[in-house]
Amino acid sequence: MKGVMIQGTASDVGKSLIVTALCRMFANDGIRVVPFKSQNMSNNSYVTKDGKEIGRAQGIQAEAAKIEATVWMNPILLKPRSNQDSEIVYLGKSLKTLSGRGYRDTFYEKGLDVIKKSLEQLSSEYELVVIEGAGSPVEINLKDRELVNMKVAELADVPVVLVADIDRGGVFASIIGTLELLEPEERQRVAGVIINKFRGDIRLFEDGIHWLEKKTDIPVLGVLPYVENHMIDGEDSLSLNNQFSSRQKGNLDIAVIQLPFISNYSDLEPFLYEEDVSIRWVKQASEFGNPDAVIIPGTKSTMNDLKAITDTKLDFLIQNHIENGGYVVGICGGYQILGEEIIDEAGSDTGIVNNSVKGLGCIPGRTIFYEEKETVRTAGVYHENTGLTANGKLEGYEIHLGKTVLHQQGCSFLSLENGKEEGYFGRNGQIIGTYLHHLFHNDQWRNHWLNMIRNSKGLNRKEPIYISNYKDKRYDEIASQMKEHLNFELLNDIINNWCSK
Structure with missing residues (x-):
């Protein structure tokens, strides 16, 4: 060789x-x-x-x-x-x-x-x-x-x-x-x-x-x-801190909850190329401040990381942020954490069969952990009930054990190519939950979401930055x-x- x-x-x-x-x-x-x-x-x-x-x-x-x-x-x-x-x-x-x-x-x-x-x-x-x-x-x-x-x-x-x-x-x-x-x-x-x-x-x-x-x-x-x-995407906590620590302060303040078992934080890297966006990591309540948006990323241990959020009192701050009109996105494990309840039916998340905990209650749904993991590349368009106009499809991938079932009809975020509905879209996009990793790598969607936040702050809208064209x-x-x-x-x-x- x-x-x-x-x-x-x-x-x-x-x-x-x-x-x-x-x-x-x-x-x-x-x-x-x-x-x-x-x-x-x-x-x-x-x-x-x-x-x-x-x-x-x-x-x-x-x-x-x-x-x-x-x-x-x-x-x-x-x-x-x-x-x-x-x-x-x-x-x-x-x-x-x-x-x-x-x-x-x-x-x-x-x-x-x-x-x-x-x-x-x-x-x-x-x-x-x-x-x-x-x-x-x-x-x-x-x-x-x-x-x-x-x-x-x-x-x-x-x-x-x-x-x-x-x-x-x-x-x-x-x-x-x-x-x-x-x-x-x-x-x-x-x-x-x-x-x-x-x-x-x-x-x-x-x-x-x-x-x-x-x-x-x-x-x-x-x-x-x-x-x-x-x-070039990093792969461990050292590269995570190094890559984001030098990001200059922008007009849009996005707080990312730094979960102990965070996964796939490459979901956040596109924000590094938005000049008016400031990404910062939050571990403790004292670091939360007054962000324009909060992102709860993926995790390899949803229930353990939910406990970390409640132990540090970040749960109350996230809930108050939403009630005061702030934006929040939960991706994969973050989506599960935002729901009403998490049930570890197979013990695949905690090792304890039928262990259950309350979520943050921001999304009307519950997650059940089964034994079989889902890993798939996926694509779809905005669900018709979101009121968003489709401008090309959204692409990404799913890696998760749990499945989330919503208690309300007509509040899904995406209609997938396989015919299934996916995610949660609430309060005109103020609250979003999805299993779609690399959501924000879709340039048109990222631009739309940031423009919603810009509008809420009285800032001018911006045109999309097509970072996907630059990668190769x-x-x-x-x-x-x-x-x-x-x-x-x-x-x-x-x-x-x-x-x-």
């Missing part, structure tokens, strides 16, 4: 973005390239064309590689449901929920087997595989049964490029420390180093490059710049930007001339 593996000295050093850029670089050179991550831990997921669930990063990387995403690109997805337990999504389907120890004790051989099969499948279809690791390859307490770093590089027999984040500081210690903790045979597999997220004058770092190369006898393949607003162009821009700072020729030589040492 021809390929390369991108590993990092820590989480959030930029591995996903670098793999995305490399996929586009190789694709632009006419190479049939494919991304791969054996095991992903993230509640940000992606639904493939055939209705299977994989890590969102691999779906985005497939787009950059100009190919359709499949489960072979991410055969194992771990979705945290509590501080101890994670749902195991195996080849795109929910398998079971296990504790960290239970997973390590019972799943290792099964994991190795599906990783081997996935690599074989990808190598039969593509010329080159770009593999992404996770966290650090030298987590000593996990190293003997790991399924995502050096073990995968060994199975694929590819060279490793180690990425370090200079923005967080300690870059020399992180690189040297990682190399020192690797086993000799693992250390020999490291064929290059990339310094990521550099700010400033590269000439001031040249001595550092020379020192690293002399100390390690490993070439520094590039010093990549810090990329602001790269428009952005892949090319990031690939070009990174290639300018990367010794791409040397990287190609390493890949093409690699043989096990």
